[in-house]
Amino acid sequence: MVKNDGVNPKVFEKALKNLKKDVGPQVVGWSNKIRNGKVRVYVSEHPTAAGVVNVLNVAGKSYEVEYYRVGTIKIL
Amino acid sequence: MVLSRTDRLRPFPMGVSIGHCNITAGTAGCVVVDPQGNEYILSNNHVLADSNKGKTGDAILQPGVYDGGTIDDAVASLYNYVPIEFPENSGCLIAKGIVSFLNFVSRALGRKSRFYSKVDEYPVNETDCAIAKPTNPQIYTCEVMELGFPKGSAKAKDGETVLKSGRTTGLTEGKVIDDDATIEVSYEFLTARFIHQILVSGEGFILGGDSGSVLFNEDLYAVGLCFAGSSDGSLGIANPIYVVEQLLGVAVKT
Numbered sequence: 001m002v003k004n005d006g007v008n009p010k011v012f013e014k015a016l017k018n019l020k021k022d023v024g025p026q027v028v029g030w031s032n033k034i035r036n037g038k039v040r041v042y043v044s045e046h047p048t049a050a051g052v053v054n055v056l057n058v059a060g061k062s063y064e065v066e067y068y069r070v071g072t073i074k075i076l
Numbered sequence: 077m078v079l080s081r082t083d084r085l086r087p088f089p090m091g092v093s094i095g096h097c098n099i100t101a102g103t104a105g106c107v108v109v110d111p112q113g114n115e116y117i118l119s120n121n122h123v124l125a126d127s128n129k130g131k132t133g134d135a136i137l138q139p140g141v142y143d144g145g146t147i148d149d150a151v152a153s154l155y156n157y158v159p160i161e162f163p164e165n166s167g168c169l170i171a172k173g174i175v176s177f178l179n180f181v182s183r184a185l186g187r188k189s190r191f192y193s194k195v196d197e198y199p200v201n202e203t204d205c206a207i208a209k210p211t212n213p214q215i216y217t218c219e220v221m222e223l224g225f226p227k228g229s230a231k232a233k234d235g236e237t238v239l240k241s242g243r244t245t246g247l248t249e250g251k252v253i254d255d256d257a258t259i260e261v262s263y264e265f266l267t268a269r270f271i272h273q274i275l276v277s278g279e280g281f282i283l284g285g286d287s288g289s290v291l292f293n294e295d296l297y298a299v300g301l302c303f304a305g306s307s308d309g310s311l312g313i314a315n316p317i318y319v320v321e322q323l324l325g326v327a328v329k330t
Contacts, residue, residue: 003256013258029259032272033234042259070275071306073313074262075122075204076102076287 005034007059015058016041019065023047028073038066045069081221081243082143087214088151091221091241091289093139094119096126096154097147101140103243103288105301106226107218108207108326115329116207117152117216118320119288120303124206125157127263132156136208142285143243151215157206158323161199162266168193198260198269203315204287204303207324218329222247223292229317229328230297231255232274237294240302240312242286250278250312259313261304274300274314281305282312290317290328298328 102123291300300314
């Protein structure tokens with residue numbers, strides 16, 4: 001596990017915000033740590049094949065996107 | 077006699093029903109202390125401060141209204157909270173000025189169309205936290221129900237086992253699956269974005285009414301303040317406790 005893999009956090013965050021725009025509102029968050037070369041993206045529902053982004057390109061590096069279903073997150 | 081977390085308890089321990097007089101009910105997390113030695117009850121903004129709507133001095137009830145609490149059950153008063161920033165609250169002054177001008181012109185021309193500024197960026201939050209000042213020192217205890225007395229605070233670590241003691245699900249156990257997540261949380265009609273959050277996975281870990289419960293590691297050091305989760309109860313979201321302590325200027329009482 002490598003936190004951001006040396007990528008500037010702001011650049012990393014911008015890439016994930018763009019991913020959210022591409023994939024859609026089912027993206028409700030992401031992990032700021034890269035695990036085994038993968039970026040974990042939290043989704044309320046798994047994205048459809050049409051909108052899915054499987055690779056995140058950031059700062060000249062490519063990371064596999066791992067979608068992690070968490071449902072709708074609300075205050076309890 | 078078995079104590080119920082939703083009953084009126086005197087003195088009341090932590091991990092039981094509490095809430096602002098205008099909300100349903102949440103959980104009293106733990107006792108915190110400021111540098112002058114004053115003690116407060118820690119919970120969430122949305123539990124003790126009615127999601128930014130509360131005012132200093134508002135009555136805090138134990139149990140919360142949903143559990144039958146009335147003004148006669150006031151045990152504390154709202155003392156301080158960290159405001160939750162929603163996109164709607166973060167309008168740029170220039171945008172507001174332009175919108176006001178355009179709406180003025182629209183009204184002057186007798187048009188019914190109105191302009192709004194749309195925020196394309198979420199403001200970020202790190203905590204949903206608040207503290208309440210107890211009405212007297214005999215009305216509460218620092219013990220967390222079924223857990224005991226906190227030993228201090230620490231940072232959560234990926235993969236560690238954590239525990240929480242809450243109004244609805246009681247004492248439950250989960251595992252930290254992320255100690256640095258960015259996540260969007262629904263507050264009824266609004267959504268707020270939180271950064272640096274702790275995600276905890278565990279079957280039946282947390283449900284509505286558990287908000288405000290404190291997340292402890294197995295050594296009983298507080299690591300987080302629970303405030304949100306998935307509707308099936310298997311995922312909880314917590315603010316890092318060290319950020320809560322910094323922003324409120326308090327420390328977990330040991």
